[in-house]
Amino acid sequence: MIQTVRGTRDLLPEDMPLWHRVEEVAREAFRRYGFREIRTPIFEKTELFARGVGESTDIVHKEMYTFVDRARADSEGESLTLRPENTASVVRAYLQHKMFADKSPGELTRLYYIGPMFRRERPQAGRYRQFYQIGVEVMGSSDDPAIEAEVIEMLSWLLQELKITNTTLLINSVGEPASRASYVETLREALKAQLDKLCADCHHRYETNPLRVFDCKVASCQAVIADLPTITDSLDDASRAHFEQFKAHLDARGLAYTVNPRMVRGLDYYTRTAFEIVGHDGLGAQNTLIGGGRYDGLSETLGGPPTKGFGFAFGLDRMVMALPEAEAQRLRANDAPDVFLVFLGDAARQHTFQVARDLRAAGVSVALEFEDRKMKKAMTAAAKSRARYALIIGDNEVSSGQYGLKNLATGEQESLSLGDIIAKFK
């Protein structure tokens, strides 16, 4: 039997109401905050991600689905990649369509996206090779921290609307590229003296990406980590001032946060503000719900004019997992037909098709089966469909034009004309 490729999965009808709900709430949040949708291609030239995300990152290094396109007579096949994330593509589109050109100073471009991304990682709880992300990007000439606070305010509303409570907002500033680079050296110096106390993984991190040592879960490493210098101490003055303003904006909006000076970003393009919203319920080891930050240099990296940028992304797979059970049940229960048509005998069967058409034309969600069954069986099918009502159509009903409408939850039944029934569902 052919099955799904490792790390991919089918999203079955039972779960779709949950996915739709997250998408619907997100779109509503974006509408209220002035974001407009953009859809970029699912694959791009490999170079876009190599430059945008960063050559040295693991994503580019070993986690991309890259393939060479078919060669033509006049050219080599070019290297293409299924998008591992969407920020680089959105910035590319922003530049390609010169969205900055008709803007006045300080005017922002607010974009959002929803769609699948691909990473060739080992799957685990809440992590798939084809996963779905929702994200926004704010681009323009301004890097006002009020932008950041407003976006986080929007996320706060979104989580509340989804009934996802018990989350924590973590913030940090990773500074300008220059101050970040000097901090990495400071950190490497500090680690050098304690190398003998670190685990094998951290030895590797010391070489490749010292910032990652902070994420180590080994107890002996944690002891060392506690005494390491933080990036906060190395911040340049402008970044420090920017971060202070950002916090003041959060305070003014009543948004609670925890400063985590050890929270760093893996992708090359991040500058200054970084944030995460972590969940605590039912997410396994993958408890980061939302991650984002500022990426002021990305446009230039991709050959565009100096542009400020700020954005976030969250995984739909994981957000759906984080929905509380009660909310999930409510959403699934709502995903049911309005009425299930039960008919008895061949004459009623023909008549039922007409009734179904009239109800549907009036906007009612109608379920029915085509088999002529005993009433008992038909009622069982009606209950199984989870329809709110069963509409009973036998010879008596056909001749009288009065149908039995039974509320399947309460068991109450009344006799109504088709017009009355349609009115009831309006």
Add this chain to the structure above:
RNA sequence: GCGGGUAUAGCUCAGUUGGUUAGAGCGCAAGAUUGUGGCUCUUGAGGCCGUGGGUUCGAGACCCACUACCCGCCCCA
């Protein structure tokens, strides 16, 4: 790439020191009940026991290999 776990009915799982016909609950089907579902009772259908090899008189069980899935690590939004 590395580590641990699991693989038996549609689903969730039992299955004793290796023993003859592989079980339960839920679900599904039929009936009790020929125009009224849910509850109850009765009956039934449904299994290459992940795949391949080995040990044995005999393997769902023990050994080896493989594959798949799950969880975690690496990495990361």
